[in-house]
Amino acid sequence: MKKLLLRWFDNEYATKKSQIKDPQAIDWRRIVPFIVLHLGCLMVLWVGFSWTAFWVMLMSYLIRMFAITAFFHRFFSHKSFQAKKWVARSFAVIGTAATQRGPLWWAAHHRHHHIHSDQDGDAHAPKHGFWNSHMLWFLREENFKTNKAKVKDLSQDPFLVWVDRHDMLFPVLYALLLWAVGSVYAAVFPTAGTSGLQWLVWGYFIATVLLSHVTYTINSLSHVFGTQDYETGDESRNHWLLAVLTLGEGWHNNHHCYPGSARQGFKTWQIDISYSALKLMAKLGWVWELKQPNPVVLNKKRIRSRA
Numbered sequence: 001m002k003k004l005l006l007r008w009f010d011n012e013y014a015t016k017k018s019q020i021k022d023p024q025a026i027d028w029r030r031i032v033p034f035i036v037l038h039l040g041c042l043m044v045l046w047v048g049f050s051w052t053a054f055w056v057m058l059m060s061y062l063i064r065m066f067a068i069t070a071f072f073h074r075f076f077s078h079k080s081f082q083a084k085k086w087v088a089r090s091f092a093v094i095g096t097a098a099t100q101r102g103p104l105w106w107a108a109h110h111r112h113h114h115i116h117s118d119q120d121g122d123a124h125a126p127k128h129g130f131w132n133s134h135m136l137w138f139l140r141e142e143n144f145k146t147n148k149a150k151v152k153d154l155s156q157d158p159f160l161v162w163v164d165r166h167d168m169l170f171p172v173l174y175a176l177l178l179w180a181v182g183s184v185y186a187a188v189f190p191t192a193g194t195s196g197l198q199w200l201v202w203g204y205f206i207a208t209v210l211l212s213h214v215t216y217t218i219n220s221l222s223h224v225f226g227t228q229d230y231e232t233g234d235e236s237r238n239h240w241l242l243a244v245l246t247l248g249e250g251w252h253n254n255h256h257c258y259p260g261s262a263r264q265g266f267k268t269w270q271i272d273i274s275y276s277a278l279k280l281m282a283k284l285g286w287v288w289e290l291k292q293p294n295p296v297v298l299n300k301k302r303i304r305s306r307a
């Protein structure tokens, strides 16, 4: 049992102990928590619904989606803006609570994706099958390890390295926090008809499953469905619905055209909620130098017949 816990909660231990026999094989021992995450949603049959639980679920979804899109993606992976250290570290923790591994693992895989997009080396290219691009890719043995060579810059911060090493700790603490705060809330406001367990189920299990699968669609659906405004040499697409659900990531063809931009909705009607939130944070002085796409590059890559 101790070994299994170490395997889940200490990635250094897990990568040292596991010898990759078959890189393509699904690492079943590692993914028990991933299965538990999905099964946890079934507890809704037991805890029921309340509007309080619904709003907790929505907030839990939005804040962690923002941490993933604005920080794991636009900040840690692409360095598309500057941020105060405490802000970056806080969102590293919140993003890790989204249960998509740690910031170094996430950024290393994502940088690899941009180099090999839709080619054989792309771990989640839809040409290798929908389910592979959606979720099987990160359940495979070969993709478990953090490729440190790709994130040397981020490895300079020992805090980020520690969070990345013990990434599983954060979703567990987050879930317990929701349970505890929900229990206090239910005791103080008994007429709300909620409970600590209801906060746990809606705020962690349901919100996390939704957040996870919506994020995965950027790898699976955003390279298949939607329109291409720019010639990017890959299959990346723009889709308004995915952009709304992912707070701006659905403008994925735009993003592959100019990955260094903090903004992904290039046209005024292309709603990019994360970018709007970043502009608000810039007013507070928490982030700055939000990089913009270069109009000359956009003009060069624009697909005329569809523009």
Ligand SMILES: [Zn+2]
Pocket (backbone or CB within 6 Å): 113, 117, 218, 219, 223, 236, 252, 256
């Ligand atoms: Zn992509």
Ligand SMILES: [Zn+2]
Pocket (backbone or CB within 6 Å): 073, 077, 078, 110, 114, 255, 259
């Ligand atoms: Zn990217």
